[in-house]
Amino acid sequence: MNIFFYIAAVVALISTIMAISGKNAIHSLLYLILSLLAVSVIFYLLDAPFIAALEVIIYAGAIMVLFIFVTMMLNVGTESSKVNKLTNPRKWIVPSILSAILFMDFILALKNVPASTSAGQVVLPKQVGISLFSTYLLAVEIAAILLMAGVIGAYHLGSQKKKVTHRFLEKK
């Protein structure tokens, strides 16, 4: 049982080190996604399957896709134009092996760990929802206001400003 935790932890640490030390931004982002998936397996092992699903959906699915879109828009990858580099096995053999290890770890953990569903032993998602909308109701509303401020701020920052200066007054 404990070995699953250690394997996922080692995968997370290795992929995080590769993510912060990489040269190509896209490769680092893919390593970071692998790190988030490994942490998600750890969440599952810590009896929080709902949080593990949220980690995969929101972190790896939404936030990292946002990163990848921006990276592709900016085109800062140094070797993104050279397609034949992708066929170089040295580029993808390490993340493939790490992903395969993580996948086997997760499958074996699913088979070997008994799913405890009784309240009191584990925290069920139902308890999380009840606590979220009773004890922490004010915090939920503050988070909603924060999200709205984020939407407005991102729209304001993302829109291209219209030029108001006459072209004779522009400084060269």
Add this chain to the structure above:
Amino acid sequence: MLTVPIEIQILFAGILFLLGLIGLLVRRNMIYMLMSIEIMFNSAGLVFIIAANRWKQPDGQVMFIFILAVTAVEVAIALALLLQVYHHYKTLDADAVNKLKDYN
């Protein structure tokens, strides 16, 4: 039931946080700095989940959901800012954006 000692779990979260901090301090590319901030957010959430598992209370998981919301807002704003910086300076180097620096 996971029987890994809680010290080991906290140590793992701490190492993950430290890696994010090292990445934030070492890398000068803004995308890498944002990625390092994500790693640090994630390890902070991991500590909350470890504590929730230790005391069998739902509060830790609730806090993780709040961290998730804050992270989503932070990433959206930061990436929009990053696009503006790239439009103005044509680079993503954090040291290039120094117009607020006091030159005396």
